[in-house]
Amino acid sequence: MKTIYVYAGDYRSWGTSPDLWGGNTLLVEVPDDFQGGGKTYNPETKEWADDVIIPPTALEVAEQQRNQFISEADTIMADWIIDLQLGTITDENRQNLIAWRAYKEELKAMDLSSAPDIAWPPKPVI
Incomplete structure (x- = not known):
């Protein structure tokens, strides 16, 4: 497992420093092979969900x-x-x-x- 910091403003952006986004982050543990991208973190369930891709109109x-x-x-x-x-x-x-x-x-x-x-x-x- 590894530790990342998820931006509390969108729950999608993440990094490896707690200082990112002015400290407006959540500490989250993820598997070592975590890639992110196209996922949103739910702080209540502590789970990542794939973003829903909305086709263009x-x-x-x-x-x-x-x-x-x-x-x-x-x-x-x-x-x-x-x-x-x-x-x-x-x-x-x-x-x-x-x-x-x-x-x-x-x-x-x-x-x-x-x-x-x-x-x-x-x-x-x-």
Whole structure:
């Protein structure tokens, strides 16, 4: 067995010094192979329980997907924006930039409340 100090503020964080978190800790004995992580200590029962993993909601998944699409659009547009600022953009790339910028704005304006049934706009063809 080994001794650890569990933070009384969340009963999840732990360390090997009683001075951690300003001393707001509980002395707890655990097996030598204790790893922690994804567990919460219950001081009343003196037991560790696995944290319940709550899956993301459909809205959260849709927001993550939208953010990924926006990030992809930003990456694709980055060089064209520099070319535009330098005055070296070609007519073809100017049209590509306009199309991808419109796509990004369409993504940002979307109402995602109907998730997971989202009709994502098509990506512009380069």
